[in-house]
Amino acid sequence: MKKRKIGIGFGTWAWGNKLVWGYEAETDDILLKKTFFDAIDRGLDLVDSADSYGTGSLFGQGEKLIGDFLEELPKRKLKKITIATKLAPFPWRIGRNGLNKAFQESNQRLQGKMTRVQLHWSTFRYAPWQEEQLLNGLGDLYEKGLIKEIGLSNTGPKRLNFLYQKMKDRGIKINSIQVQLSLLTKPSLEDENIKNICDENEIEYLAYSPLGLGILTIPPNKYPKPKTFLRQKLFQRILPKTIELRTLIANISKKYSASQAQVALNWVRSHGAKPIVGIRTPFQAKDASSALNWSLTKSEKESLDFYRKKCIANMPQNPFTSP
Ligand SMILES: NC(=O)c1ccc[n+]([C@@H]2O[C@H](COP(=O)([O-])OP(=O)(O)OC[C@H]3O[C@@H](n4cnc5c(N)ncnc54)[C@H](OP(=O)(O)O)[C@@H]3O)[C@@H](O)[C@H]2O)c1
Structure with missing residues (x-):
């Protein structure tokens, strides 16, 4: 079982900087590049992207940036990290070969260095027949040796179990599952169930938006x-209702001379998941990696669990997440 470290998410870069505010080249990219190399040097060992990060003329921009950075990464460092992307099961990507073209394009943008391909979300709620076919298509890519690992995303425990067994029957392993998990996601039994399935089957349990x-x-x-x-709307709604929770986070962070971000990341790690954190600056890369130097005590974890349950404001869930 891989050690649960911290992954780097490049999604919001493509969203926040490039899509909403327009693509500001050069300076942005130089900062992002330094962030990327610092993060890897500091031990963050998974890079997560998606073909849908960036839309319109910026389609695939997240992957393209990563691909360019990877070209400059020495092979010995490259060998230590997982390069993962997510392919979107858009309604027009149907049938067993529905993701083939998307895979080829993503792999090209990532300069052939992709190690893991993930199905971005479950189609179970609106096109249940599509999910298994698309996953079988990813299985074909695996069997042809084009990809080393397969992952799922926004999949609930029932479907995770089902799809895991289906692929196992074919002799193919599901390597990872990513779901939204943080002190601001609504507590649910589903999280526990997913964790148990992951533990039993050595599936990497990834927490996005930690x-x-x-x-x-x-x-x-x-x-x-x-x-x-x-974000303005989200912050307006959530900030006033999370003061108690953030006070506790701040108090714990002071005890360890750490940041609140580190407390939030270590809470995720205390629940057996590996956080994929969205970082944009070298400072954030350093801060995230510093969380690896310490852990929450049992009573701190329990206090955070308690205030998480008490909190009445939660992050919106991906509506496609399956049961
Ligand atoms: N599977 C899926 O459907 C899915 C969905 C969403 C995300 N993801 C993945 O998860 C990754 C992370 O999620 P996310 O970016 O949505 O959310 P996140 O990691 O919860 O938050 C990222 C934001 O936190 C701030 N931040 C980061 N480090 C910080 C630090 N040390 N101190 C203070 N603020 C800090 C940054 O805000 P500022 O920009 O204000 O600095 C950054 O934009 C994505 O990049 C993507 O790879 C997957």
């Missing part, structure tokens, strides 16, 4: 205004 898009890093007495409209 900082609640950054809300958990905000001190309890602060009300910053994010740049994008969607």
Whole structure:
């Protein structure tokens, strides 16, 4: 079983910087490049992207950036990290070969260095027949030796179990599952069930948006205004209702001379999941990696669990997440 470290998410880069605010080349990319190399040097060992990060003329921009950075990464470092992307099961990508073209294009953008391909979300709620076919198609790519690992995303425990067994019958392993998990996601028995399935079958349990898009890093007495409209609305709704939770996070962070981000990441790790954190600056890369130097005590974890349950504001869930 792989050690649960921390993964780097490049999704929000493509969203926040490139899509909503327009693509600002050069300076942005230089900062992102430094962030990327710093993160890898500091032990973050999984890179997560998606073909849908960036839309319109920016389609695939997240992967393209990563591909360019990877070209400059020495082979000995490349060998130590997992390069994962997610392919979107858009309604027009149907049938067993429905993701083949998308796979080829993503792999090209990632300069042939992709190690894991993940199905971005479950189609179970609106096109249940499609999911198994698309996954079988990814299995074909695996059997042809074009991909080393397969992962799922936004899949609930019932479907995870079902799809895991189906692929196992074919002699193919599901390597990972990513779901939204943070102190701001609504507590549910499903999380426990997913964790148990992962433990039993050695599936990597990945937690996306572990900082609640950054809300958990905000001190309890602060009300910053994010740049994008969607985040402004989210922060307005959630910040006033999370003061108790963020006060506890702040108190724990002071005890360890750590940041609130580190507390949020270590809470995820204390639940047996590996956080994929969205980082944009070298400081954030350093901060995330510092979480690997310490752990929460049992009573700190339990107090955070308690205030998480008590919290009445939660992050919106991906509507496609299957049972
Ligand atoms: N499978 C899926 O459907 C799915 C969905 C969403 C995300 N993901 C993956 O998960 C990754 C991470 O999720 P996310 O970016 O949505 O959310 P996140 O990791 O919870 O939050 C990222 C935001 O937190 C802030 N931040 C990061 N490090 C910080 C630090 N040390 N101190 C203070 N603030 C910090 C940054 O905000 P500022 O920009 O304000 O600095 C950043 O944009 C994505 O990049 C993507 O790879 C997957």
